[in-house]
Amino acid sequence: MLTHAGAAFREGMWARWYAHRMDTVKAVKEKLSIVDVVSGYAKLERAGGSLRARCPFHAEKSPSFFVSPDRGTYHCFGCGVGGDIFSFIEAIEGVDFKGALKMLAERAGVPLIYGQAEKKDPTDRLYEALETATVMYQARLDDAARAYLTKRGLSATTIQSFRVGLAGDGWSDITDALQQKGFSERELVDAGLSRKNEKGTLSDKFRNRIIFPIADSVGRIVGFSGRTFGEKAHPDAPKYLNTPETPLFHKSRVLYAFDRAKQPMRKHNFAILVEGQMDLLMSHEAGFANTVAVSGTAFTDDHAKLVKRMTENLLLALDSDEAGIKAATRAAHVALAHGMNVKVAALTAGKDPADLILEKGVEEWRAVIRSAKDIVTFLLDVLEEKMPKRDQFRRAVEAIVLPFLNDVASPIAREQYIQEVAARLHVSETAVRESLKEAPRTPGATGSSPAAKSAAQPVDRIAALFVWQRSKDTPALDMGAFESAIRESMPTGYLDGLAALTPDDRERLAFEGERLYAHVADLDQEWRELLRRSGRGQLEQERQRLTAELRSASARGDAEAEERLTDELNILVSKIAKS
Numbered sequence: 001m002l003t004h005a006g007a008a009f010r011e012g013m014w015a016r017w018y019a020h021r022m023d024t025v026k027a028v029k030e031k032l033s034i035v036d037v038v039s040g041y042a043k044l045e046r047a048g049g050s051l052r053a054r055c056p057f058h059a060e061k062s063p064s065f066f067v068s069p070d071r072g073t074y075h076c077f078g079c080g081v082g083g084d085i086f087s088f089i090e091a092i093e094g095v096d097f098k099g100a101l102k103m104l105a106e107r108a109g110v111p112l113i114y115g116q117a118e119k120k121d122p123t124d125r126l127y128e129a130l131e132t133a134t135v136m137y138q139a140r141l142d143d144a145a146r147a148y149l150t151k152r153g154l155s156a157t158t159i160q161s162f163r164v165g166l167a168g169d170g171w172s173d174i175t176d177a178l179q180q181k182g183f184s185e186r187e188l189v190d191a192g193l194s195r196k197n198e199k200g201t202l203s204d205k206f207r208n209r210i211i212f213p214i215a216d217s218v219g220r221i222v223g224f225s226g227r228t229f230g231e232k233a234h235p236d237a238p239k240y241l242n243t244p245e246t247p248l249f250h251k252s253r254v255l256y257a258f259d260r261a262k263q264p265m266r267k268h269n270f271a272i273l274v275e276g277q278m279d280l281l282m283s284h285e286a287g288f289a290n291t292v293a294v295s296g297t298a299f300t301d302d303h304a305k306l307v308k309r310m311t312e313n314l315l316l317a318l319d320s321d322e323a324g325i326k327a328a329t330r331a332a333h334v335a336l337a338h339g340m341n342v343k344v345a346a347l348t349a350g351k352d353p354a355d356l357i358l359e360k361g362v363e364e365w366r367a368v369i370r371s372a373k374d375i376v377t378f379l380l381d382v383l384e385e386k387m388p389k390r391d392q393f394r395r396a397v398e399a400i401v402l403p404f405l406n407d408v409a410s411p412i413a414r415e416q417y418i419q420e421v422a423a424r425l426h427v428s429e430t431a432v433r434e435s436l437k438e439a440p441r442t443p444g445a446t447g448s449s450p451a452a453k454s455a456a457q458p459v460d461r462i463a464a465l466f467v468w469q470r471s472k473d474t475p476a477l478d479m480g481a482f483e484s485a486i487r488e489s490m491p492t493g494y495l496d497g498l499a500a501l502t503p504d505d506r507e508r509l510a511f512e513g514e515r516l517y518a519h520v521a522d523l524d525q526e527w528r529e530l531l532r533r534s535g536r537g538q539l540e541q542e543r544q545r546l547t548a549e550l551r552s553a554s555a556r557g558d559a560e561a562e563e564r565l566t567d568e569l570n571i572l573v574s575k576i577a578k579s
């Protein structure tokens, strides 16, 4: 239990830390604009008075992602995301608020001082344990392990820069060393570094293995992949072992080397996907820094989202055996459903990228990448080669290729595929389209982007225009006149409703207003017209209601009601005519 003084002390400390953080946030925002931050990820264009781009968070053809330099915020009308520079970095880099603060503060040159309170965040301790373990594994990399890695084709520079290490034969080597440094049992187990047996004894998770550290998108180590190594390694041990699922490590969300491949992927506008650490390191060594790898899992929706922030073009370079082709097919389904373009590198049968680069050299790897085929062409080639009989080939195309076409998000790409399939099968495009209707779809793969919602009704447009102009230091219209006109002609409580909006809703409306009216020269004329139409709109609705009532009154033969409603309608119609 906390004593009163203790609580007061903590509160004071927290308040100081909080105040410091708020200062940092303010300082960062002063130095970095929303435009500076977003333009690293999306191509902003000026349209009328506003800035917009194709949304980096969802697939779309026309831009519905808007940025407001005045308010320092962004909003997407397609998928509904919105916020400031911090929430933008959190979402696009997959980090928490603290991670975003760190990245942006570094970029802005604002020093970050960690208070005592911040040290107590448990995930910080896990990052620290993993970082310390990485340094220890690196220090244990001996001559035998180096010789092995060199023989496999890795240079000393690659080994160093990817921080490759070694876990030795000891049962609790790393566990003991980290406990001596003050890490608790709990922290070591949570970090995935140690495991506890039934007797409660801790031992190292990784033994007799070459260790490949895996980082999150900002370069913090979150886990490891270990390949068996050394004479003492158990003969039955699995060749590769990954960190189990921990609070920091989720294999379905992390891509090996993503942190380093981010900028090269964006620069070259494509990403190469390989399977496993050695393939990845060799590809990077061969000059393809835009390569990422899955470790011990299939390519998931989260992986696709991660890559898609950088580029829409994915090149699959998986093993060329049957399992590899299956994996490529699965990965392609996922990527196509996210609106990506997918190519496949045709590797010689039985070879993985690491073998190929080692045996045939960098030039050969370049040639393979350059001659990568579109996924549909690749599959048609493979199937045609395997199935020389026409109807066998046709059935295989129906079973394997057509489901792909249904997943393709881009209608243009789908048309091209239909043409290609028709040509290869010597049938008409109509026949392919017919079969396509019967082909199964991958569950959950929608492909289409959510339709942009827009404030169609004048009553919503008035709100959008009002909130947007209210957010400005110097509104472009006569706010006083606008406000009193609203009070006069809109329903009671309309303005109070606007005043009571949540910050998120207010933000969404401000963007809506900007999107609709940024290009309009005379906003005063605009709101007058809107109010006139909204008044008329209400009368219209009333007229429809009365008409319906009148119809039902005459249907049940209620002459009295019929007469009353006819009078009301006549008054209303003349009102509408005058408005």
Ligand SMILES: [Zn+2]
Binding pocket: 055, 056, 057, 058, 065, 076, 077, 078, 079, 080, 081
């Ligand atoms: Zn969006």
